[in-house]
Amino acid sequence: MPIALHERHPSFAAEIQGIDMRQPATPEVVSEIEAAIDRFPVLVFPEQHITDEQQVAFTRPFGELQVSTAARTGREQRLNAEMTDASNISAENRVLEAGDARRMNNLGSRRWHTDGSFNRVPVKYSLLSGRIVAEQGGETQLADMRAAYDSLPDNLKLTIEDLLAHHSLIHSRAVVGFAEASPDERTILATVSQRLVRRHPRTRRKSLYLSNHAAHIVGWPIPEGLDLLYDLMDRATQPAHVYTHKWRVGDLLMWDNRVTMHRARRHYPENTPRDMRRTSIMDVGNTVEQAA
Numbered sequence: 001m002p003i004a005l006h007e008r009h010p011s012f013a014a015e016i017q018g019i020d021m022r023q024p025a026t027p028e029v030v031s032e033i034e035a036a037i038d039r040f041p042v043l044v045f046p047e048q049h050i051t052d053e054q055q056v057a058f059t060r061p062f063g064e065l066q067v068s069t070a071a072r073t074g075r076e077q078r079l080n081a082e083m084t085d086a087s088n089i090s091a092e093n094r095v096l097e098a099g100d101a102r103r104m105n106n107l108g109s110r111r112w113h114t115d116g117s118f119n120r121v122p123v124k125y126s127l128l129s130g131r132i133v134a135e136q137g138g139e140t141q142l143a144d145m146r147a148a149y150d151s152l153p154d155n156l157k158l159t160i161e162d163l164l165a166h167h168s169l170i171h172s173r174a175v176v177g178f179a180e181a182s183p184d185e186r187t188i189l190a191t192v193s194q195r196l197v198r199r200h201p202r203t204r205r206k207s208l209y210l211s212n213h214a215a216h217i218v219g220w221p222i223p224e225g226l227d228l229l230y231d232l233m234d235r236a237t238q239p240a241h242v243y244t245h246k247w248r249v250g251d252l253l254m255w256d257n258r259v260t261m262h263r264a265r266r267h268y269p270e271n272t273p274r275d276m277r278r279t280s281i282m283d284v285g286n287t288v289e290q291a292a
């Protein structure tokens, strides 16, 4: 069955039909999806009722699979190391309670971010599978960072052209009130530098590279850098740049982290399960090594 794209947002989101994720992606499927995601950096694959093994096998041909941060830092986890657990469910299959460390950690995902920007080599593609979805709320919102960059005034574009930001998971956790980190985590999750403006290697379009993991601007006084980051964040997340995905069971959302940001919304009631499982493909290098 040939693939078909149906626009969900005029500039950057589309539904894609004709793909069966129960089979590993063939080289033809990889190149078709890469062409589609260059045009629409957010792709919705409906009716993909897949297992973890099928999700990993489908994702692997796109590049190097990410080992989850939980696995790298030795945190207790429910899923295998190639899956990032974005659920609110414990290893004992219970909904995590307020104050649970994994729940607090995942609350950071409710702030705008890009996946893995706190790693020297960040994540390129994220594939998020909706296994149990919330009845009310729990949407995923994504922002088009190419359109956000294009809409900046010229003088602001000039100001930020060559700036670097320090990104840190310890920082973004602290912002949501979760300050706990083991000595190992403080070592493994050391601050990294990323470009503030990137250029997509295939489309050559420029985009803003923002995240709640961005703690400050390299070489600037912290309040000045934070003021700039908050200003850019406000501009980038104006409604015109945002797609809101209301989940149905079996949806899989794939996005290009190089040119988008995302966040999860609260769901109600909070004590009901929401099971989201992510596989991720690593980028090829640190953004500072890539010319903007």
Ligand SMILES: [Fe+2]
Binding pocket: 109, 113, 114, 115, 262
């Ligand atoms: Fe995320």
